[in-house]
Amino acid sequence: VAATAAAVAVVVAAAVIExxxxxxxxxxxxxxxxxxxxxxxxxxxxxxxxxxxxxxLDAGPAKQRELEAxxxxxxxxxxGLRLSLGSAEGIDEAYLRSLARxxxxxxxxxxxxxxxxxxxxxxxxxxxxxxxxxxxxVEVLRRNVFRVRQIIDRPLILENITYDFVPxxxxxxxxxxxxxxxxxxxxxxxxxxxxxxxxxxxxxxxxLDFLDRLRLDRLVQIHFVGVEELNGRFVDSHARPTGPxxxxxxxxxxxxxxxxxxxxxxxxxxxxxxxxxxxxxRARAAVARSWS
Amino acid sequence: MSLAVExxxxxxxxxxxxxxxxFFADPQIVGRAAGLxxxxxTQLVAxxxxxxxxxxxxxxxxxxxxxxxxxxxxSFFGSxxxxxxxxxxxxxxxxxxxxxxxxxxxxxxxxxxxxxxPVWLINHEEDHLLIRTGRRRFAIRRLQQPNxxxxxxxxxxxxxxxxxxxxxxx
Numbered sequence: 001v002a003a004t005a006a007a008v009a010v011v012v013a014a015a016v017i018e019x020x021x022x023x024x025x026x027x028x029x030x031x032x033x034x035x036x037x038x039x040x041x042x043x044x045x046x047x048x049x050x051x052x053x054x055x056x057l058d059a060g061p062a063k064q065r066e067l068e069a070x071x072x073x074x075x076x077x078x079x080g081l082r083l084s085l086g087s088a089e090g091i092d093e094a095y096l097r098s099l100a101r102x103x104x105x106x107x108x109x110x111x112x113x114x115x116x117x118x119x120x121x122x123x124x125x126x127x128x129x130x131x132x133x134x135x136x137x138v139e140v141l142r143r144n145v146f147r148v149r150q151i152i153d154r155p156l157i158l159e160n161i162t163y164d165f166v167p168x169x170x171x172x173x174x175x176x177x178x179x180x181x182x183x184x185x186x187x188x189x190x191x192x193x194x195x196x197x198x199x200x201x202x203x204x205x206x207x208l209d210f211l212d213r214l215r216l217d218r219l220v221q222i223h224f225v226g227v228e229e230l231n232g233r234f235v236d237s238h239a240r241p242t243g244p245x246x247x248x249x250x251x252x253x254x255x256x257x258x259x260x261x262x263x264x265x266x267x268x269x270x271x272x273x274x275x276x277x278x279x280x281x282r283a284r285a286a287v288a289r290s291w292s
Numbered sequence: 293m294s295l296a297v298e299x300x301x302x303x304x305x306x307x308x309x310x311x312x313x314x315f316f317a318d319p320q321i322v323g324r325a326a327g328l329x330x331x332x333x334t335q336l337v338a339x340x341x342x343x344x345x346x347x348x349x350x351x352x353x354x355x356x357x358x359x360x361x362x363x364x365x366x367s368f369f370g371s372x373x374x375x376x377x378x379x380x381x382x383x384x385x386x387x388x389x390x391x392x393x394x395x396x397x398x399x400x401x402x403x404x405x406x407x408x409x410p411v412w413l414i415n416h417e418e419d420h421l422l423i424r425t426g427r428r429r430f431a432i433r434r435l436q437q438p439n440x441x442x443x444x445x446x447x448x449x450x451x452x453x454x455x456x457x458x459x460x461x462x
Contacts, residue, residue, distance in 0.1 A: 121300025
Protein backbone atom coordinates (compact mmCIF):
# COMPACT_ATOMS: atom_id res chain seq x y z
CA VAL A 1 0.00 0.00 0.00
CA ALA A 2 2.85 2.35 0.92
CA ALA A 3 4.61 1.65 -2.39
CA THR A 4 1.42 2.33 -4.34
CA ALA A 5 0.83 5.57 -2.45
CA ALA A 6 4.41 6.62 -3.14
CA ALA A 7 4.02 5.85 -6.85
CA VAL A 8 0.80 7.88 -7.01
CA ALA A 9 2.53 10.75 -5.22
CA VAL A 10 5.32 10.70 -7.81
CA VAL A 11 2.83 10.77 -10.72
CA VAL A 12 0.79 13.56 -9.14
CA ALA A 13 3.90 15.58 -8.38
CA ALA A 14 5.08 15.17 -11.98
CA ALA A 15 1.80 16.55 -13.27
CA VAL A 16 1.83 19.63 -11.02
CA ILE A 17 2.56 22.59 -13.20
CA GLU A 18 5.54 24.92 -13.17
CA UNK A 19 4.66 27.41 -15.87
CA UNK A 20 8.25 28.54 -16.30
CA UNK A 21 9.26 24.96 -17.19
CA UNK A 22 6.78 24.67 -20.05
CA UNK A 23 8.04 25.27 -23.58
CA UNK A 24 7.32 28.37 -25.66
CA UNK A 25 5.38 26.85 -28.53
CA UNK A 26 4.50 29.93 -30.57
CA UNK A 27 1.36 30.14 -32.72
CA UNK A 28 -0.81 27.28 -33.89
CA UNK A 29 -4.35 26.42 -34.78
CA UNK A 30 -6.97 23.88 -33.92
CA UNK A 31 -6.59 21.00 -36.39
CA UNK A 32 -9.62 20.46 -38.61
CA UNK A 33 -9.60 17.72 -41.29
CA UNK A 34 -10.20 20.16 -44.21
CA UNK A 35 -6.84 21.78 -43.33
CA UNK A 36 -5.00 18.45 -43.52
CA UNK A 37 -3.52 18.72 -47.01
CA UNK A 38 -2.39 22.33 -46.76
CA UNK A 39 -0.83 21.76 -43.34
CA UNK A 40 1.02 18.61 -44.35
CA UNK A 41 2.31 20.30 -47.50
CA UNK A 42 3.71 23.17 -45.44
CA UNK A 43 4.16 22.18 -41.78
CA UNK A 44 6.08 25.40 -41.12
CA UNK A 45 2.79 27.33 -41.35
CA UNK A 46 2.16 26.66 -37.66
CA UNK A 47 4.40 26.03 -34.65
CA UNK A 48 2.03 23.44 -33.19
CA UNK A 49 -1.45 21.99 -33.63
CA UNK A 50 -4.18 21.61 -31.06
CA UNK A 51 -6.23 18.45 -31.57
CA UNK A 52 -9.69 17.87 -30.15
CA UNK A 53 -9.01 14.88 -27.92
CA UNK A 54 -12.55 13.53 -28.22
CA UNK A 55 -12.12 12.99 -31.97
CA UNK A 56 -9.32 10.48 -31.36
CA LEU A 57 -10.56 8.56 -28.33
CA ASP A 58 -10.80 4.87 -29.22
CA ALA A 59 -10.38 5.98 -32.83
CA GLY A 60 -10.65 3.69 -35.84
CA PRO A 61 -7.65 2.94 -38.06
CA ALA A 62 -8.17 5.96 -40.33
CA LYS A 63 -8.17 8.45 -37.44
CA GLN A 64 -5.20 6.67 -35.87
CA ARG A 65 -3.23 7.04 -39.08
CA GLU A 66 -4.22 10.69 -39.27
CA LEU A 67 -2.96 11.18 -35.72
CA GLU A 68 0.32 9.42 -36.52
CA ALA A 69 0.83 11.59 -39.62
CA UNK A 70 0.18 14.75 -37.64
CA UNK A 71 2.47 13.65 -34.83
CA UNK A 72 5.33 13.12 -37.29
CA UNK A 73 5.19 16.76 -38.40
CA UNK A 74 3.80 18.79 -35.52
CA UNK A 75 3.84 19.24 -31.76
CA UNK A 76 0.31 18.19 -30.80
CA UNK A 77 -1.63 19.59 -27.84
CA UNK A 78 -4.72 17.53 -26.89
CA UNK A 79 -7.73 19.63 -25.93
CA GLY A 80 -10.49 17.75 -24.08
CA LEU A 81 -14.19 18.58 -24.17
CA ARG A 82 -16.07 16.00 -22.10
CA LEU A 83 -13.99 15.20 -19.03
CA SER A 84 -16.42 17.34 -17.03
CA LEU A 85 -13.90 18.35 -14.39
CA GLY A 86 -16.55 20.40 -12.58
CA SER A 87 -19.02 17.55 -12.07
CA ALA A 88 -19.90 17.16 -8.40
CA GLU A 89 -20.58 13.48 -9.09
CA GLY A 90 -16.93 12.91 -10.07
CA ILE A 91 -15.02 11.85 -13.14
CA ASP A 92 -16.15 9.28 -15.72
CA GLU A 93 -13.39 6.71 -15.21
CA ALA A 94 -13.80 5.01 -18.61
CA TYR A 95 -13.53 8.35 -20.40
CA LEU A 96 -10.53 9.31 -18.27
CA ARG A 97 -8.70 6.10 -19.19
CA SER A 98 -9.39 6.62 -22.92
CA LEU A 99 -8.06 10.16 -22.61
CA ALA A 100 -4.99 8.89 -20.75
CA ARG A 101 -4.23 6.42 -23.56
CA UNK A 102 -4.45 9.20 -26.14
CA UNK A 103 -2.21 11.54 -24.16
CA UNK A 104 0.32 8.80 -23.61
CA UNK A 105 0.36 8.19 -27.38
CA UNK A 106 0.71 11.86 -28.30
CA UNK A 107 3.20 12.66 -25.50
CA UNK A 108 2.46 16.42 -25.43
CA UNK A 109 4.28 19.01 -23.30
CA UNK A 110 0.87 19.79 -21.73
CA UNK A 111 -2.83 19.26 -22.41
CA UNK A 112 -5.98 21.21 -21.68
CA UNK A 113 -9.57 20.98 -20.47
CA UNK A 114 -12.26 23.40 -19.32
CA UNK A 115 -13.41 24.90 -16.04
CA UNK A 116 -16.93 23.60 -16.57
CA UNK A 117 -19.12 20.53 -16.42
CA UNK A 118 -20.84 18.64 -19.23
CA UNK A 119 -22.51 15.90 -17.20
CA UNK A 120 -24.84 16.10 -14.20
CA UNK A 121 -27.77 14.23 -12.70
CA UNK A 122 -27.47 11.45 -15.28
CA UNK A 123 -27.65 13.88 -18.22
CA UNK A 124 -25.00 14.43 -20.89
CA UNK A 125 -25.56 18.13 -21.48
CA UNK A 126 -23.50 18.19 -24.67
CA UNK A 127 -22.15 21.64 -23.90
CA UNK A 128 -19.69 23.31 -21.53
CA UNK A 129 -21.80 24.53 -18.63
CA UNK A 130 -20.59 27.18 -16.16
CA UNK A 131 -19.86 26.35 -12.54
CA UNK A 132 -21.13 28.59 -9.77
CA UNK A 133 -18.35 30.80 -8.45
CA UNK A 134 -18.28 29.12 -5.06
CA UNK A 135 -15.73 27.48 -2.76
CA UNK A 136 -17.58 24.18 -3.11
CA UNK A 137 -17.08 24.27 -6.89
CA VAL A 138 -13.37 25.00 -6.36
CA GLU A 139 -13.17 21.98 -4.05
CA VAL A 140 -14.91 19.74 -6.60
CA LEU A 141 -12.44 20.81 -9.27
CA ARG A 142 -9.51 20.24 -6.90
CA ARG A 143 -10.75 16.73 -6.12
CA ASN A 144 -11.39 15.83 -9.77
CA VAL A 145 -8.09 17.25 -11.03
CA PHE A 146 -6.28 15.29 -8.30
CA ARG A 147 -7.94 12.11 -9.59
CA VAL A 148 -6.99 12.96 -13.18
CA ARG A 149 -3.38 13.47 -12.15
CA GLN A 150 -3.27 9.98 -10.70
CA ILE A 151 -3.88 8.66 -14.22
CA ILE A 152 -2.38 11.32 -16.53
CA ASP A 153 1.09 12.55 -15.69
CA ARG A 154 1.34 15.41 -18.22
CA PRO A 155 0.79 19.01 -17.06
CA LEU A 156 -2.82 20.17 -17.34
CA ILE A 157 -3.96 23.69 -18.16
CA LEU A 158 -7.56 24.86 -17.67
CA GLU A 159 -9.67 27.12 -19.88
CA ASN A 160 -12.27 29.75 -19.02
CA ILE A 161 -15.61 29.41 -20.85
CA THR A 162 -18.41 31.68 -22.04
CA TYR A 163 -21.73 31.67 -20.22
CA ASP A 164 -25.20 32.90 -21.15
CA PHE A 165 -26.59 32.58 -17.62
CA VAL A 166 -24.81 33.17 -14.32
CA PRO A 167 -25.08 30.11 -12.06
CA UNK A 168 -26.78 30.95 -8.75
CA UNK A 169 -25.19 31.35 -5.32
CA UNK A 170 -21.92 33.03 -6.38
CA UNK A 171 -19.56 33.76 -3.48
CA UNK A 172 -16.98 35.65 -5.56
CA UNK A 173 -16.51 37.16 -9.02
CA UNK A 174 -15.36 35.18 -12.03
CA UNK A 175 -11.74 36.34 -12.00
CA UNK A 176 -11.32 35.48 -8.30
CA UNK A 177 -12.96 32.11 -8.95
CA UNK A 178 -10.53 31.31 -11.77
CA UNK A 179 -7.60 32.35 -9.55
CA UNK A 180 -8.81 30.09 -6.73
CA UNK A 181 -9.27 27.19 -9.14
CA UNK A 182 -5.75 27.56 -10.58
CA UNK A 183 -4.28 27.80 -7.08
CA UNK A 184 -6.25 24.85 -5.66
CA UNK A 185 -5.62 22.58 -8.63
CA UNK A 186 -2.06 23.78 -9.29
CA UNK A 187 -2.76 24.04 -13.00
CA UNK A 188 -1.86 26.55 -15.71
CA UNK A 189 -4.27 28.92 -17.39
CA UNK A 190 -5.55 28.58 -20.94
CA UNK A 191 -7.16 31.98 -21.40
CA UNK A 192 -9.75 32.12 -24.17
CA UNK A 193 -9.50 35.79 -25.08
CA UNK A 194 -12.63 35.62 -27.24
CA UNK A 195 -14.58 34.20 -24.29
CA UNK A 196 -13.37 37.06 -22.09
CA UNK A 197 -14.53 39.54 -24.72
CA UNK A 198 -17.97 37.89 -25.15
CA UNK A 199 -18.55 37.63 -21.39
CA UNK A 200 -17.49 41.24 -20.83
CA UNK A 201 -19.96 42.49 -23.44
CA UNK A 202 -22.81 40.16 -22.46
CA UNK A 203 -22.47 40.66 -18.71
CA UNK A 204 -21.23 44.24 -18.62
CA UNK A 205 -17.70 44.28 -17.22
CA UNK A 206 -14.39 45.75 -18.36
CA UNK A 207 -12.20 43.06 -19.99
CA LEU A 208 -9.00 44.93 -19.09
CA ASP A 209 -10.05 45.09 -15.45
CA PHE A 210 -10.73 41.34 -15.70
CA LEU A 211 -7.19 40.73 -17.01
CA ASP A 212 -5.75 42.82 -14.17
CA ARG A 213 -7.56 40.66 -11.62
CA LEU A 214 -6.31 37.34 -13.05
CA ARG A 215 -3.27 35.39 -11.84
CA LEU A 216 -1.45 35.90 -15.14
CA ASP A 217 1.72 34.30 -13.80
CA ARG A 218 -0.11 31.03 -14.49
CA LEU A 219 -0.89 31.87 -18.11
CA VAL A 220 0.38 29.25 -20.57
CA GLN A 221 -1.78 29.45 -23.67
CA ILE A 222 -4.47 31.60 -25.26
CA HIS A 223 -7.35 30.77 -27.61
CA PHE A 224 -8.68 33.32 -30.05
CA VAL A 225 -11.19 33.55 -32.91
CA GLY A 226 -13.76 36.06 -34.17
CA VAL A 227 -17.11 36.81 -32.55
CA GLU A 228 -20.64 37.15 -33.89
CA GLU A 229 -23.35 39.42 -32.57
CA LEU A 230 -26.75 37.70 -32.61
CA ASN A 231 -29.82 39.45 -31.19
CA GLY A 232 -27.66 41.78 -29.14
CA ARG A 233 -25.53 39.00 -27.63
CA PHE A 234 -21.92 38.23 -28.51
CA VAL A 235 -21.31 34.59 -29.39
CA ASP A 236 -18.03 32.70 -29.80
CA SER A 237 -19.35 30.76 -32.76
CA HIS A 238 -15.83 29.85 -33.94
CA ALA A 239 -17.08 30.80 -37.39
CA ARG A 240 -15.70 34.30 -38.01
CA PRO A 241 -12.27 35.77 -38.72
CA THR A 242 -10.57 37.35 -35.71
CA GLY A 243 -11.39 41.05 -35.60
CA PRO A 244 -9.55 44.04 -34.12
CA UNK A 245 -11.53 43.91 -30.86
CA UNK A 246 -9.99 40.49 -30.11
CA UNK A 247 -6.50 41.40 -31.29
CA UNK A 248 -6.61 44.54 -29.12
CA UNK A 249 -7.35 42.34 -26.13
CA UNK A 250 -4.48 39.98 -27.06
CA UNK A 251 -2.19 43.00 -27.30
CA UNK A 252 -3.31 44.15 -23.86
CA UNK A 253 -2.59 40.68 -22.49
CA UNK A 254 0.81 40.62 -24.20
CA UNK A 255 1.71 43.86 -22.40
CA UNK A 256 0.99 42.15 -19.08
CA UNK A 257 2.53 38.68 -19.37
CA UNK A 258 4.47 36.34 -21.69
CA UNK A 259 2.30 34.08 -23.87
CA UNK A 260 3.76 30.61 -24.48
CA UNK A 261 1.22 29.41 -27.02
CA UNK A 262 -1.59 31.01 -29.03
CA UNK A 263 -4.20 28.93 -30.84
CA UNK A 264 -6.61 30.07 -33.52
CA UNK A 265 -9.81 28.13 -32.84
CA UNK A 266 -11.85 28.11 -36.05
CA UNK A 267 -14.48 25.34 -36.27
CA UNK A 268 -17.31 26.46 -38.54
CA UNK A 269 -17.55 27.96 -42.04
CA UNK A 270 -13.96 26.96 -42.57
CA UNK A 271 -12.05 28.84 -45.24
CA UNK A 272 -8.93 27.48 -46.94
CA UNK A 273 -6.10 27.34 -44.44
CA UNK A 274 -4.19 29.96 -46.44
CA UNK A 275 -6.86 32.51 -45.55
CA UNK A 276 -6.10 32.03 -41.84
CA UNK A 277 -2.44 32.95 -42.22
CA UNK A 278 -2.87 36.72 -41.71
CA UNK A 279 -4.61 36.03 -38.38
CA UNK A 280 -1.82 33.65 -37.36
CA UNK A 281 0.84 36.20 -38.29
CA ARG A 282 -0.96 38.96 -36.38
CA ALA A 283 -1.03 36.69 -33.30
CA ARG A 284 2.61 35.75 -33.84
CA ALA A 285 3.60 39.40 -33.60
CA ALA A 286 1.68 39.80 -30.32
CA VAL A 287 3.25 36.65 -28.86
CA ALA A 288 6.72 37.88 -29.83
CA ARG A 289 6.00 41.28 -28.19
CA SER A 290 4.88 39.53 -25.02
CA TRP A 291 8.45 38.21 -24.56
CA SER A 292 10.22 41.52 -25.29
CA MET B 293 -28.24 22.92 -1.06
CA SER B 294 -25.40 20.97 -2.63
CA LEU B 295 -23.57 21.65 -5.86
CA ALA B 296 -24.73 18.26 -7.17
CA VAL B 297 -28.40 19.29 -6.81
CA GLU B 298 -27.78 22.65 -8.48
CA UNK B 299 -25.90 21.04 -11.39
CA UNK B 300 -28.54 18.36 -11.90
CA UNK B 301 -31.26 21.03 -11.96
CA UNK B 302 -29.46 23.22 -14.46
CA UNK B 303 -28.72 20.18 -16.64
CA UNK B 304 -32.40 19.30 -16.59
CA UNK B 305 -33.46 22.86 -17.43
CA UNK B 306 -31.12 22.77 -20.41
CA UNK B 307 -31.93 19.36 -21.91
CA UNK B 308 -35.36 18.26 -20.68
CA UNK B 309 -38.00 20.42 -22.39
CA UNK B 310 -41.12 19.16 -20.56
CA UNK B 311 -39.40 19.49 -17.17
CA UNK B 312 -38.11 22.98 -18.03
CA UNK B 313 -41.62 24.14 -18.90
CA UNK B 314 -43.07 22.66 -15.72
CA PHE B 315 -40.32 24.29 -13.62
CA PHE B 316 -40.86 27.76 -15.05
CA ALA B 317 -44.64 27.33 -14.87
CA ASP B 318 -44.53 26.53 -11.16
CA PRO B 319 -40.97 27.12 -9.91
CA GLN B 320 -41.66 26.90 -6.17
CA ILE B 321 -43.39 23.52 -6.28
CA VAL B 322 -41.17 21.89 -8.92
CA GLY B 323 -37.95 23.51 -7.63
CA ARG B 324 -38.52 22.47 -4.01
CA ALA B 325 -39.36 18.94 -5.13
CA ALA B 326 -35.98 18.89 -6.93
CA GLY B 327 -34.21 19.91 -3.70
CA LEU B 328 -33.62 23.60 -4.50
CA UNK B 329 -33.79 26.32 -1.86
CA UNK B 330 -35.89 29.45 -2.39
CA UNK B 331 -32.90 31.71 -3.13
CA UNK B 332 -31.65 29.44 -5.88
CA UNK B 333 -35.14 29.16 -7.37
CA THR B 334 -35.43 32.95 -7.48
CA GLN B 335 -32.06 33.33 -9.20
CA LEU B 336 -32.91 30.66 -11.78
CA VAL B 337 -36.32 32.16 -12.57
CA ALA B 338 -34.78 35.62 -12.96
CA UNK B 339 -32.69 34.25 -15.83
CA UNK B 340 -35.46 32.30 -17.53
CA UNK B 341 -34.88 33.95 -20.92
CA UNK B 342 -31.18 33.09 -20.86
CA UNK B 343 -31.85 29.45 -19.94
CA UNK B 344 -34.39 29.11 -22.71
CA UNK B 345 -31.98 30.65 -25.20
CA UNK B 346 -29.23 28.26 -24.06
CA UNK B 347 -31.60 25.30 -24.40
CA UNK B 348 -32.50 26.36 -27.96
CA UNK B 349 -28.82 26.81 -28.82
CA UNK B 350 -28.11 23.31 -27.54
CA UNK B 351 -30.83 21.80 -29.72
CA UNK B 352 -29.45 23.69 -32.74
CA UNK B 353 -25.98 22.34 -32.01
CA UNK B 354 -27.32 18.79 -31.76
CA UNK B 355 -29.35 19.22 -34.96
CA UNK B 356 -26.32 20.43 -36.92
CA UNK B 357 -24.21 17.51 -35.71
CA UNK B 358 -26.89 14.91 -36.53
CA UNK B 359 -27.70 16.59 -39.85
CA UNK B 360 -24.11 16.08 -40.96
CA UNK B 361 -24.48 12.33 -40.33
CA UNK B 362 -27.93 11.95 -41.93
CA UNK B 363 -27.32 13.74 -45.20
CA UNK B 364 -29.94 11.78 -47.19
CA UNK B 365 -32.52 12.42 -44.53
CA UNK B 366 -31.65 16.10 -44.62
CA SER B 367 -32.07 16.16 -48.42
CA PHE B 368 -35.35 14.24 -48.25
CA PHE B 369 -36.97 16.38 -45.55
CA GLY B 370 -35.44 19.76 -46.33
CA SER B 371 -36.66 22.37 -43.87
CA UNK B 372 -38.95 19.81 -42.18
CA UNK B 373 -35.86 18.08 -40.79
CA UNK B 374 -35.60 20.91 -38.28
CA UNK B 375 -39.16 20.35 -37.05
CA UNK B 376 -38.69 16.59 -36.72
CA UNK B 377 -35.37 16.83 -34.91
CA UNK B 378 -36.41 19.64 -32.60
CA UNK B 379 -39.54 17.71 -31.58
CA UNK B 380 -37.34 14.70 -30.82
CA UNK B 381 -34.68 16.72 -28.96
CA UNK B 382 -37.22 18.49 -26.78
CA UNK B 383 -37.95 15.32 -24.86
CA UNK B 384 -34.76 13.33 -25.41
CA UNK B 385 -31.57 14.43 -23.61
CA UNK B 386 -28.39 14.42 -25.72
CA UNK B 387 -26.70 11.09 -26.33
CA UNK B 388 -23.02 10.59 -25.58
CA UNK B 389 -21.94 11.63 -29.08
CA UNK B 390 -23.50 12.64 -32.44
CA UNK B 391 -23.40 9.09 -33.82
CA UNK B 392 -25.34 7.73 -30.87
CA UNK B 393 -27.70 10.70 -31.15
CA UNK B 394 -28.34 9.99 -34.84
CA UNK B 395 -29.05 6.31 -34.12
CA UNK B 396 -31.46 7.26 -31.31
CA UNK B 397 -33.21 9.84 -33.53
CA UNK B 398 -33.78 7.25 -36.27
CA UNK B 399 -35.06 4.71 -33.76
CA UNK B 400 -37.51 7.31 -32.46
CA UNK B 401 -38.71 8.12 -35.97
CA UNK B 402 -39.15 4.44 -36.75
CA UNK B 403 -41.17 3.87 -33.58
CA UNK B 404 -43.43 6.89 -33.93
CA UNK B 405 -43.12 8.64 -37.29
CA UNK B 406 -44.76 12.09 -37.33
CA UNK B 407 -46.08 11.23 -40.82
CA UNK B 408 -45.34 8.46 -43.33
CA UNK B 409 -41.61 8.14 -43.85
CA PRO B 410 -40.17 5.62 -46.34
CA VAL B 411 -38.83 2.71 -44.35
CA TRP B 412 -36.04 2.21 -46.87
CA LEU B 413 -34.75 5.70 -46.07
CA ILE B 414 -34.55 4.94 -42.35
CA ASN B 415 -32.88 1.59 -43.12
CA HIS B 416 -30.44 3.24 -45.47
CA GLU B 417 -29.34 5.89 -43.00
CA GLU B 418 -29.10 3.32 -40.22
CA ASP B 419 -26.81 1.21 -42.40
CA HIS B 420 -24.55 4.21 -42.94
CA LEU B 421 -24.40 4.81 -39.20
CA LEU B 422 -23.65 1.17 -38.47
CA ILE B 423 -20.72 1.34 -40.84
CA ARG B 424 -19.46 4.55 -39.28
CA THR B 425 -19.69 3.06 -35.81
CA GLY B 426 -17.54 0.17 -36.93
CA ARG B 427 -20.35 -2.41 -36.86
CA ARG B 428 -19.67 -3.14 -40.50
CA ARG B 429 -20.35 -6.88 -40.43
CA PHE B 430 -23.74 -6.28 -38.88
CA ALA B 431 -24.50 -3.71 -41.56
CA ILE B 432 -23.56 -6.12 -44.34
CA ARG B 433 -25.70 -8.85 -42.81
CA ARG B 434 -28.63 -6.45 -42.72
CA LEU B 435 -28.00 -5.51 -46.32
CA GLN B 436 -28.06 -9.18 -47.37
CA GLN B 437 -31.53 -9.74 -45.96
CA PRO B 438 -34.14 -10.60 -48.61
CA ASN B 439 -36.98 -8.26 -49.53
CA UNK B 440 -34.86 -5.23 -48.88
CA UNK B 441 -36.03 -2.13 -50.67
CA UNK B 442 -32.54 -0.92 -50.97
CA UNK B 443 -29.53 -2.59 -52.46
CA UNK B 444 -26.28 -1.32 -51.16
CA UNK B 445 -22.93 -2.24 -52.53
CA UNK B 446 -20.07 -1.92 -50.15
CA UNK B 447 -16.51 -1.83 -51.12
CA UNK B 448 -13.31 -0.93 -49.43
CA UNK B 449 -11.68 2.12 -50.96
CA UNK B 450 -8.41 3.81 -50.20
CA UNK B 451 -7.33 3.19 -46.65
CA UNK B 452 -10.17 2.23 -44.36
CA UNK B 453 -12.72 4.50 -45.89
CA UNK B 454 -15.84 2.44 -46.52
CA UNK B 455 -18.37 3.81 -48.95
CA UNK B 456 -21.89 2.82 -49.79
CA UNK B 457 -23.75 3.02 -53.07
CA UNK B 458 -27.49 2.91 -52.84
CA UNK B 459 -29.77 1.85 -55.67
CA UNK B 460 -33.44 2.19 -54.65
CA UNK B 461 -34.70 0.10 -57.58
CA UNK B 462 -37.11 -2.24 -55.81
